[in-house]
Amino acid sequence: PHILPIAKRGEPILQQRAHTVSNVHDPAIQQLIDNMLATMLAANGVGIAAPQVFSPLRIIIVASRPNQRYPDAPLMEPLALVNPEILWRSAETSLYDEGCLSVPDTRVPMERAEQLQVRYLTRDGQAVETRYHGFIARIIQHEYDHIEGILIQP
Ligand SMILES: O=C(O)C[C@@H](Cc1ccccc1)C(=O)SCC(=O)c1ccccc1
Numbered sequence: 001p002h003i004l005p006i007a008k009r010g011e012p013i014l015q016q017r018a019h020t021v022s023n024v025h026d027p028a029i030q031q032l033i034d035n036m037l038a039t040m041l042a043a044n045g046v047g048i049a050a051p052q053v054f055s056p057l058r059i060i061i062v063a064s065r066p067n068q069r070y071p072d073a074p075l076m077e078p079l080a081l082v083n084p085e086i087l088w089r090s091a092e093t094s095l096y097d098e099g100c101l102s103v104p105d106t107r108v109p110m111e112r113a114e115q116l117q118v119r120y121l122t123r124d125g126q127a128v129e130t131r132y133h134g135f136i137a138r139i140i141q142h143e144y145d146h147i148e149g150i151l152i153q154p
Pocket residue numbers: 044045046047048049065066067097098099100101102138139142143146
């Protein structure tokens with residue numbers, strides 16, 4: 001896998017809606033997912049979205065791990081969500097200072113739904129519907145914003 005350049009605020013691709021993946025089994029898609037993972041790990045992130053590596057596709061990676069602000073955040077295997085759809089968001093919200101690999105040296109307090117229900121394809125093409133809460137739900141909402149062309153604003 002390759003570590004790819006990360007698009008920074010101001011790059012048009014970060015403000016465009018990304019496109020649905022038509023064939024998750026395409027080797028180019030599988031390589032992209034591997035490269036997104038390598039790039040996220042190298043940047044010490046807990047998530048990444050395809051537009052951040054200049055691919056206008058609806059692919060996100062979520063990789064929660066415990067950290068100072070969220071010491072009880074779950075440590076999880078990085079998970080790729082292809083063509084994610086948020087089916088439901090709880091009315092209950094929480095506030096957290098979010099960072100963004102595309103907006104370096106910035107933390108922005110963001111209010112997000114505490115729980116959400118999401119439907120997506122795994123990288124193996126399995127259709128899955130899952131409910132998340134807490135830090136993982138937050139990361140999913142942050143990454144989902146990226147494929148909608150939405151960036152946190154400093
Ligand atoms: O820009 C991205 O999508 C990655 C971003 C994801 C994210 C961070 C915090 C809340 C929601 C989503 C990052 O990983 S920035 C790095 C960061 O803020 C962080 C790193 C380790 C632990 C906790 C936060």
